[in-house]
Amino acid sequence: MRLSRFFLPTLKENPSEAQIVSHRLMLRAGMVRQHTAGIYNWLPLGTRVLQNIANIVRDEQNCAGAQEIIMPTIQSGELWKESGRYDDYGPEMLRIKDRHDRDMLYGPTHEEVVTDIFRYNVKSYRELPKNLYQIHWKFRDEVRPRFGVMRGREFLMKDAYSFDIDYERSKHAYNQMFVAYLRTFARMGLKAIPMKADSGPIGGDLSHEFIVLAETGESAVFCHKTLLEKPVPENVNYEGDLQPIVDDWTSYYAATEEKHDPVAAAQIGGELVSARGIEVGHIFHFGKKYSDPMKANVIGPDGNQTAVFMGSYGIGVSRLVGAIIEANHDDAGIIWPASVAPFHVGIINLKTGDTACDDACAKLHKAIKLNGLDVLCDDRDERAGVKFADMDLIGLPWQVIVGPKGVAKGVVELKNRRTGAREELSMDAVITKLTVAA
Amino acid sequence: MRLSRFFLPTLKENPSEAQIVSHRLMLRAGMVRQHTAGIYNWLPLGTRVLQNIANIVRDEQNCAGAQEIIMPTIQSGELWKESGRYDDYGPEMLRIKDRHDRDMLYGPTHEEVVTDIFRYNVKSYRELPKNLYQIHWKFRDEVRPRFGVMRGREFLMKDAYSFDIDYERSKHAYNQMFVAYLRTFARMGLKAIPMKADSGPIGGDLSHEFIVLAETGESAVFCHKTLLEKPVPENVNYEGDLQPIVDDWTSYYAATEEKHDPVAAAQIGGELVSARGIEVGHIFHFGKKYSDPMKANVIGPDGNQTAVFMGSYGIGVSRLVGAIIEANHDDAGIIWPASVAPFHVGIINLKTGDTACDDACAKLHKAIKLNGLDVLCDDRDERAGVKFADMDLIGLPWQVIVGPKGVAKGVVELKNRRTGAREELSMDAVITKLTVAA
Structure with missing residues (x-):
């Protein structure tokens, strides 16, 4: 590509509206332009990086056995009434009336929609396991969007949803995503540490955040220094037992500020690292939270109907563009890892x-x-x-x-x-x- | 991929809600499932086809010199007030209030947004020509969505927008897309005929529809039989003069039912073919229709500010999935052209x-x-x-x-x-x- 033809409107000056380095550099490097608060246009340079990141995510999801689908951005409110989240979800959900005055919404997440697909199309435990994912745009009407694409309103996300017949197999699906995430972020040149997390509005009993370390990260994190040097798994057999890998990674202390326990941390002594981090992924195991109320049942081995065990697994694809820049820049500008370079x-x-x-x-x-x-x-x-x-x-x-x-x-x-x-x-x-x- | 693992919920029976063959076959082959009226989930088989089609479109756009960007689905209403279309566009536009009660909308098309990007980032005629495209989801709130993905409410489209300093160069940009479209549809195994068209709500003085011929097509079309046999251009030099190619293709009679002129057609005699067709692309040249009111000016060679000449160029990417099936099936099911096969x-x-x-x-x-x-x-x-x-x-x-x-x-x-x-x-x-x- 010849730069004389390429649409690359770089800026010499630091834009005053940008508070963090990735936002500044994305504007200066002509990667994005704000359309309106928290909503961005991706120019050619930014589009190329976003697609490179999405393709790494896609490749690792496929390797782990997940299958790609595309769910709509505009959803019917009816399903959310069934799951009980229509009223629970606050003003971050963009609610819409269509021309026939039906309750619609721009999906902030897709548990309801994917559960609805599942219940009408899968009948028997013999069709399990299934893990369906999409890489698609979502909308959350943040009251104060900021930090460029790091906390925008319209953003690109990978969201996967697993369906299994029992807890054990469902835990295996969780482990598959856990390992795939380690590999995904490493391929982008990032050091991402899994940390135990609260499950918030998604719900469930087990949850990890994946936190990228960057000096300019949004929040404080604490972890055992062994985690910084740990090589990610290679040549993974996703059918085999992944529990040892997960146990290995979760046996060391690692916590976000919210979950930080100074007493437990003190026991590590000099091995404790205090750093700054950016959340780029979040995985949830929530069992029957959606399958029960929405009647996502299959016929089990005993011939009886049983609600499936589910998990959901997110990666902030557009957020990763910012996170990679936070972790890879100097005074002169961005320094792309080769795998995502435009x-x-x-x-x-x-x-x-x-x-x-x-x-x-x-x-x-x-x-x-x-x-x-x-x-x-x-x-x-x-x-x-x-x-x-x-x-x-x-x-x-x-x-x-x-x-x-x-x-x-x-x-x-x-x-x-x-x-x-x-x-x-x-x-x-x-x-x-x-x-x-x- | 082993089918025992693949999520492929085929149906033995014809679904009663499907009136046309592509809709029936897409449901039966487990490619899509309706979420709600005119809004579809794309299951793994459908997703693979949709991506194959999008990649052919992308490749040919890049070859023709267009550059990929991503514009938001949710737009500010302000720009549409500036162009004068906010009130003109009817109830097909999905209008939304965000949490701060601002007028937003789900983009049915992106002339305003791309013109806004252009005016803030391009200053001189020396930066022209530019042609920016995206492959992204749009929403049109059809009063009666039907025919599956052929006339849905949420749909995937390629939309390109060209910017030039004068009419002649702008016509060249139009010709580039004209030729790229001939090649794009041919690569999908389709016979697509360009036909002179009305420009409707997009506006402008020059416009062609690209109509795929299929026995089960939605509307009647008429054309000279030479067009059916005409080979599409190979090894195109998009910098060179494309007018001879465009003149060649437009010198034969070709018209949709709306534009059909029985008197003119009668002169062709036995060479006239009457067929059924499906619109899969539409290109528009509209000069200064948006650049004038929105002040998308550049400094011209004479040192004066001048509004740029524009065109826009659409391909219905999700619609093509249906169109390809309409043109390639038998009683037993779908027959994919190799280039788009899942x-x-x-x-x-x-x-x-x-x-x-x-x-x-x-x-x-x-x-x-x-x-x-x-x-x-x-x-x-x-x-x-x-x-x-x-x-x-x-x-x-x-x-x-x-x-x-x-x-x-x-x-x-x-x-x-x-x-x-x-x-x-x-x-x-x-x-x-x-x-x-x-």
Whole structure:
């Protein structure tokens, strides 16, 4: 992609409305623009990152045996009356009357809808287990939306729902999501720690939050330092027993400020880490809370109707864009982990209009792209300083700097955005190095 | 994917609420379930098809130079007051009050929002042309939703918006979308004919509908028979002059019933084809209709502010699922074109539990998948008749039938869903043939 064509409205100044670094950088890097309070437009750069994140989430959900569906954003209020949440859910639920004056709402979550799908389409325990997920937009009418996409009103979420015949198998479904979440966040270059949590309005007896550590995180968290170094499970057999993995991760102290117990924590002594965190995922086991009132029954092995055991499992997909930036930035801008970067490589043409530079850039662009990497080439008619600043700001993992002196010698400069390391290389060597690094 | 795990609630009987064949087959094949009038849940099989279609649309939009963004579903009413459409748009617009009593709406279209993005972020003609698109959900509160996903209330659409400095360049943007649409629908195995259209509530001076021909189509259309045989453009240079392609396609008679002119049509004589059609795309050129009132200006080459020329370009992505079925089915069920099929191959295990059959199916499943094809293996404990019927119903392009007699001889049966042709082949030959065909 040539930057002269790409829609990338970067800003030099810090926008005054942005209080936190990810919000500032997302506005400055031309990733999003506010439509109205808590509601955002995703511009091309932001859209690419959001899709990369969604695809990692999707891939790990599929590996864990969940199946993708799409439920509507606009729901009938009737189901929520059946579950008892229509009146319980406060003003955060956007309530709507359609033209026939029926009670509708913009789904803040989908337990009712998915339970309704289940009860009309699954009849026997032999069809279990099932885990259905979607990656879709939700709306919560926050009274004071803030922090950009971190606490918006319209946001993208992955929500999965598991259905099992008994408690044990339902716990296995919970463990599958627990392990999938460890892997999902690690693939985005994040350190996410599962912490025991309250289950709030979703309900249930067992619940974990996944908290990403970032110096600029929204809240204080405490955990055993072993958790910071723990490698995430590889080559997981999701059919096998996952309890040992879950037990391992939950055997160390880890708590959000709400749940923090200074007495228990004190026993860890010097191993206790106090840090800042951002919630990016939340998993719930709630048994029959929805299946009982909504009569989501199947015929069990004994021939009798029985309500299924359920869990639900959320990941804040649009929130992750902010969380990744909170955990990956410096004074100059964003530093994308390669797996979610909007482009892998940025080429800076220091002298647009110079035939040798233009040719070298075109050749690099084509060769790198042929090797399967996404490239953004800054071919704008701008000063070198503007190009350097914008490229650092948007945070692509690698920069290739092409100037007339180097091109005359047959070399270009390769810069690693994270380390700042620079080296002069021949064009062929750059292409090889980038391909190997990817 | 093993069918014993896949969430595929097929129905034997025709659902009484479905009036048209695509609606019947989508319900029977377990692709969708109605949530409430005109609002659907997409189950795993339907979700896979919808995503395949969206990806073809996305790919062709990118090739034509459009850039993907995501605009919110919930919009502020203020912008619509500015454009003058807030009062004009009738009860089809879902109007909402948020908790602060502000006028919001669920976007039925996005001209206002995208024009608002443009005016705050593009300043000079040097940043043009721009074409921004999204693939996102929309809501139109139809008074009588019907025909399943063909006329639903919540639906998935691709909408693109072009911005240019003058009429000529704006016409080029229109031509780019015209050609991209020809290619998009052809890739889905559809014959789509562009027909001159009224521009309705979007407005403007130039507009074409793209109509898919299907015997069961919703309305009568008339066109010159040359259009039915015309190959779509290959290897398009979207920077070059596209007017000859557009002129070629628009030089033949083609009209929907509304626009049909029996006198003009009579002159074509025996070359006139009368058929049934389904609208799947609509492109509009409307000049300054939104940029003028909303002050979407740029500095022109002469240094003066000037309102930009715009167009908008829609494709009904969820509607296409229905349209493709209307154009591709028989009495036994759906017949997917390979490019949008939810799986490429279905394996039917005629004797689940028989070690030789189970092993053969597992081996085929693995080998076909390794070659990059999606496979659904019917390993359920069901009668052969049920498996044959379900496999025909869901319409995968290829079926591999594995029975004990064949396996003993080292052969399986390969069936082409569209032609019905069957042949006995060795397992290796089947794997090779499927890979070559894909």
